Amino acid sequence: MKVLMTEYLRIDLDTENWECRVCEHVVGSARGNYKEGLLAYKRDPADIHPSIIDPDKYKFTFCPDKDWVSIYEFYCPSCGTQMEVEYTFPGHEPLFDMEVDVDALKEQWSHREEILEPVTGPNVLVDRTHGHNH
Amino acid sequence: MNNQVNAETELQDQELIQKFLKDTTLFLGPDPEIMRDHSIMPRTEKEEECMGKYTDLNQISSIRDRLQSACEEGFEMVEQMGAAPGAKWGDIITGIYSASGDLTIGSAGGVLIFSALVHHPIKFIIKNWIEEKTVGVREGDGFIHNDSRYGNVHNTDQSMILPVFHEGKLICWVASTVHEGENGAIEPGGMPSMAETSFDEGLKMSPFKVVENYEIKKDILTFLQNSVREPKLQYEDMKVKLFACMRLEKRIKEVFETDGPDALTACLRYTNESVVTEVRRRISEWPDMTVRTHVIMDSTLRENALIKMNLTLKKKGDRLIFDFAGTSPEITNRAINTQLPGMKGMVGQAFMNHIWPDLPRGQAGLSPVEFETVPGTIVDCSYAAPNSQSLMSIFQSFTVAQHATAKMLYSCPEKYTRVLAPWHNMINTFIWGGVNQHGETLGNLCADLNGMGGGARMDRDGEHALSPIFATMADIGEQEMNEEEVPFLQLVSKKMTMNTQAPGKYRGGMGYTQIAATKDSDQWGFMTTCVGSKTPSIQGLFGGYAAGTIPLCKISDVDVYDVLLKEPERFKHSIPELMNEEPFENACYSTHHLGLGFDISKRGELYMISQGSGGGYGDPLERDPSLVIMDIEESLISADWAKKLYKVVFDDETLAVDEEATKQLRADYREQRKKQGVPYAEFVKAHVKDTPPENIPFYGSWNGENDSVYCGSVNDKRDAQSPGPIYMTHPKDVRISELEAELEAVRKQAGIPSQDTRK
Numbered sequence: 001m002k003v004l005m006t007e008y009l010r011i012d013l014d015t016e017n018w019e020c021r022v023c024e025h026v027v028g029s030a031r032g033n034y035k036e037g038l039l040a041y042k043r044d045p046a047d048i049h050p051s052i053i054d055p056d057k058y059k060f061t062f063c064p065d066k067d068w069v070s071i072y073e074f075y076c077p078s079c080g081t082q083m084e085v086e087y088t089f090p091g092h093e094p095l096f097d098m099e100v101d102v103d104a105l106k107e108q109w110s111h112r113e114e115i116l117e118p119v120t121g122p123n124v125l126v127d128r129t130h131g132h133n134h
Numbered sequence: 135m136n137n138q139v140n141a142e143t144e145l146q147d148q149e150l151i152q153k154f155l156k157d158t159t160l161f162l163g164p165d166p167e168i169m170r171d172h173s174i175m176p177r178t179e180k181e182e183e184c185m186g187k188y189t190d191l192n193q194i195s196s197i198r199d200r201l202q203s204a205c206e207e208g209f210e211m212v213e214q215m216g217a218a219p220g221a222k223w224g225d226i227i228t229g230i231y232s233a234s235g236d237l238t239i240g241s242a243g244g245v246l247i248f249s250a251l252v253h254h255p256i257k258f259i260i261k262n263w264i265e266e267k268t269v270g271v272r273e274g275d276g277f278i279h280n281d282s283r284y285g286n287v288h289n290t291d292q293s294m295i296l297p298v299f300h301e302g303k304l305i306c307w308v309a310s311t312v313h314e315g316e317n318g319a320i321e322p323g324g325m326p327s328m329a330e331t332s333f334d335e336g337l338k339m340s341p342f343k344v345v346e347n348y349e350i351k352k353d354i355l356t357f358l359q360n361s362v363r364e365p366k367l368q369y370e371d372m373k374v375k376l377f378a379c380m381r382l383e384k385r386i387k388e389v390f391e392t393d394g395p396d397a398l399t400a401c402l403r404y405t406n407e408s409v410v411t412e413v414r415r416r417i418s419e420w421p422d423m424t425v426r427t428h429v430i431m432d433s434t435l436r437e438n439a440l441i442k443m444n445l446t447l448k449k450k451g452d453r454l455i456f457d458f459a460g461t462s463p464e465i466t467n468r469a470i471n472t473q474l475p476g477m478k479g480m481v482g483q484a485f486m487n488h489i490w491p492d493l494p495r496g497q498a499g500l501s502p503v504e505f506e507t508v509p510g511t512i513v514d515c516s517y518a519a520p521n522s523q524s525l526m527s528i529f530q531s532f533t534v535a536q537h538a539t540a541k542m543l544y545s546c547p548e549k550y551t552r553v554l555a556p557w558h559n560m561i562n563t564f565i566w567g568g569v570n571q572h573g574e575t576l577g578n579l580c581a582d583l584n585g586m587g588g589g590a591r592m593d594r595d596g597e598h599a600l601s602p603i604f605a606t607m608a609d610i611g612e613q614e615m616n617e618e619e620v621p622f623l624q625l626v627s628k629k630m631t632m633n634t635q636a637p638g639k640y641r642g643g644m645g646y647t648q649i650a651a652t653k654d655s656d657q658w659g660f661m662t663t664c665v666g667s668k669t670p671s672i673q674g675l676f677g678g679y680a681a682g683t684i685p686l687c688k689i690s691d692v693d694v695y696d697v698l699l700k701e702p703e704r705f706k707h708s709i710p711e712l713m714n715e716e717p718f719e720n721a722c723y724s725t726h727h728l729g730l731g732f733d734i735s736k737r738g739e740l741y742m743i744s745q746g747s748g749g750g751y752g753d754p755l756e757r758d759p760s761l762v763i764m765d766i767e768e769s770l771i772s773a774d775w776a777k778k779l780y781k782v783v784f785d786d787e788t789l790a791v792d793e794e795a796t797k798q799l800r801a802d803y804r805e806q807r808k809k810q811g812v813p814y815a816e817f818v819k820a821h822v823k824d825t826p827p828e829n830i831p832f833y834g835s836w837n838g839e840n841d842s843v844y845c846g847s848v849n850d851k852r853d854a855q856s857p858g859p860i861y862m863t864h865p866k867d868v869r870i871s872e873l874e875a876e877l878e879a880v881r882k883q884a885g886i887p888s889q890d891t892r893k
Contacts, residue, residue, distance in 0.1 A: 003421075003545050004544065004545055005421075005544060006541065006544055007544070007639075007677065007751070007752050007753075008676060008677065008752075008753070035814055036814045038811075038814060039808060039811025039812060039813065039814075040812060040813075040814055040817035041810050041811045041812070042817075047778075048637060048679050048682070049679075049682030050682075050775055052631075052632070052633050052709070053685075053687065053713040053714055053725070054714050057713075057723075058685075058687075058723075058724075059725050060667050060668070060683070060686070060687075060725040060726065061685065061725070062633075062682050062683060063682060064669055064682060064683045065668040065669065065683075067827070068430075068432060068440060068668045069668070070821070071679075072817075072821075073807075073811070074811075075807045075811045077808065077811070077813075080803075080804025080806075080807040080808045081753050081755075081756075081804070082753040082754070082755070082807065083677050084676065084677055085673075085674050085677055085678065085679055085680075086673070087430065087669070087670055087673055087674075087680050088428070088430075089430060089440055089442070089827070090823075090827050091822060091823030091825075091826065092822070092823075092826075092836065092837060093818060093822045094814075094817075094818070095428070095838075096426060096838075097426050097541065098423060098424075098425055098541055099424040099425075099426075100421060100422075100423045101421070101422035101423055101450070104421070104450075105421050105422065108421065108422070112547060115547055118544065119546070120549065120552055120553075120592055121550060121551050121552050122549075122551075
């Protein structure tokens with residue numbers, strides 16, 4: 001049985017591995033840090049957040065200051081999907097963000113049916129019978 | 135026998151000592167027993183008796199619905215009649231509390247955290263004033279409160295609290311809270327960022343009686359009016375809150391008539407206990423795991439600094455523990471600290487607004503959740519530390535809670551809302567004050583703070599400028615109505631700020647531009663109070679990005695109203711056009727971080743900011759090209775930037791997407807990622823440092839070593855369990871020192887001796 005843990009990661013309870021949901025690549029042990037099985041890249045904030053006012057004229061430009069913040073990107077080494085992005089302090093280690101108790105997960109899912117598509121939750125239905133409707 | 139006598143004597147002695155200590159207490163300060171406990175009170179004998187008598191859940195449900203309706207009615211009254219801008223645009227709430235003081239039902243609209251914290255002052259009143267012969271608690275009494283050290287977000291929010299009796303017996307409490315704004319602090323508007331001690335923060339009211347026999351005591355009212363800049367507002371909103379509470383009391387008394395007071399008591403207790411049971415069940419459904427996250431605060435509002443909000447969220451069985459180890463120590467002379475209950479209340483708000491919005495909006499929803507904090511940190515500050523700008527740290531605690539819980543929620547087979555990326559979390563608005571065009575002294579803010587962009591969801595984009603993180607239903611206000619009362623115009627408002635979105639498979643909801651200029655007063659000024667001008671204040675989710683940063687832009691030495699009269703074509707309707715094209719000759723163009731202290735403005739000078747975007751969700755390469763094109767059509771993103779971020783190929787004129795070329799471009803870019811990315815160990819070796827940046831003041835733990843924290847310098851590393859106070863130098867003194875050093879260097883270079891070298 002496989003448990004969908006994030007948009008791009010799942011855990012195979014039988015093999016106890018993190019897997020890429022896009023390309024099936026085995027990322028690493030589910031008892032460890034999945035990031036250790038990914039490729040990492042330090043992104044220049046200006047690539048994502050443009051200076052909408054002129055950086056040659058002004059100190060604050062809508063673009064983050066790269067001396068004050070780093071953006072770490074993590075990719076699946078097999079398909080190149082961007083699985084996680086982390087905004088962090090310059091020089092800070094990447095976070096071990098999801099440390100799963102695999103034994104407890106196995107026990108929990110032993111009472112559940114496998115889910116192949118993520119559950120989104122209830123839809124909010126807008127009542128169009130009152131008020132403006134144009 | 136002797137032993138029994140001795141034991142009885144000992145007990146009597148102890149009681150005597152306790153009575154003596156109580157009678158001779160010199161100061162009833164904030165009570166840690168009340169202030170550090172967010173859980174519902176133990177079931178009382180009376181509640182036990184009532185629950186035994188009333189077991190029909192249909193009756194309980196019917197009473198609960200009536201009480202909920204009463205709260206909505208009270209909310210409407212405050213919103214319709216309240217004078218404060220906060221009241222008009224929904225920064226209010228009404229609630230019903232049990233006899234022991236537990237919030238059981240809050241109005242669906244409004245700011246739940248207000249009500250979620252009022253149980254503290256009610257419990258203070260119960261513990262100290264009921265038996266106190268100089269105070270007492272009687273039918274028709276009303277108590278006022280605003281001091282966060284006794285349970286509040288910050289002292290700009292004022293509560294009115296009424297006990298509800300039946301035949302002389304206290305059955306429950308009702309309360310109404312409004313973000314009033316003005317409170318007599320050193321800066322107008324109620325949220326001074328210049329406060330360096332709690333005594334700079336204006337009126338701080340521990341709970342005291344201001345109403346007897348349903349009438350406001352005029353002597354106390356006059357004192358309160360003299361303590362703030364808006365005396366008429368103070369009176370008007372005290373009346374409004376009192377009458378809302380009286381309406382709640384009336385509706386409760388109708389329940390007494392139909393069902394009896396014991397049925398109501400049973401309803402309140404059943405509700406709270408069943409919510410606790412349900413919350414534990416829901417937590418059990420989450421996977422057992424630990425999630426770690428942090429966000430960056432880049433400012434104290436006085437100076438830029440790197441301040442860490444760190445969360446380790448631990449879930450095991452039905453226990454959920456928010457551990458804030460590693461978070462920055464308090465900055466003892468800056469206003470951005472929060473009292474512990476404020477932080478907890480904001481985390482509660484995350485649950486009630488975004489995770490379990492179907493549960494009754496009460497205190498029980500957070501009751502089973504555990505918190506681990508270190509006293510003396512920015513999320514659990516000392517009573518001496520100012521906290522008038524607690525929103526800065528409170529909102530960051532919301533964001534780490536929202537970010538971490540999303541990673542626990544994704545796998546759950548049953549969800550109550552969408553998994554979503556963090557909401558924008560700052561109050562990007564203008565706080566204002568001075569003398570208005572009618573000659574009245576005012577101090578308050580624009581309701582644009584309620585227009586925060588929503589986080590992207592797991593199956594759709596975030597909503598633009600939807601709501602603040604502290605309320606699901608609040609309004610951003612009608613600018614034309616504001617302008618009847620304030621002497622400035624928002625020359626540009628509600629126009630989305632292009633190219634500021636948080637990219638992702640689903641992008642965050644965006645924020646809008648606000649350009650304000652004073653017109654009809656010589657005594658008027660603005661403040662802005664946000665972090666996030668150097669570093670983003672949120673995170674994205676699952677491969678999505680956060681939004682960028684937001685500066686304050688100013689154009690001074692211009693009267694834009696003259697320009698509009700004489701050469702209207704010179705005026706531009708966006709920040710980039712105004713700042714990049716510099717259309718006004720001889721004007722001064724400048725940018726600043728968003729911690730602008732109160733700044734007196736001249737007629738026609740421009741103050742320009744933008745609301746922020748919620749976080750993005752998922753890999754931007756998975757974004758549906760048609761959604762990218764829609765954003766271009768709606769001027770949310772420029773065509774060139776959309777191409778760069780989302781790798782979509784389209785015709786520049788028709789915007790028709792070339793599906794095949796897009797597919798190929800995206801495949802190529804995935805290959806590029808595989809080339810530019812390096813294995814984790816190699817990445818760590820190349821980029822991770824043993825200490826924080828040397829040239830930037832950093833506060834908090836480093837690299838997950840939460841036993842110690844840095845306090846502004848790599849040479850100032852302290853025990854995380856007792857970091858001690860941190861005092862920052864006044865930014866002007868820092869600047870003077872820098873300029874003196876520069877001057878000294880220039881003198882030396884030029885061979886000009888100092889004028890006075892005496893020590």
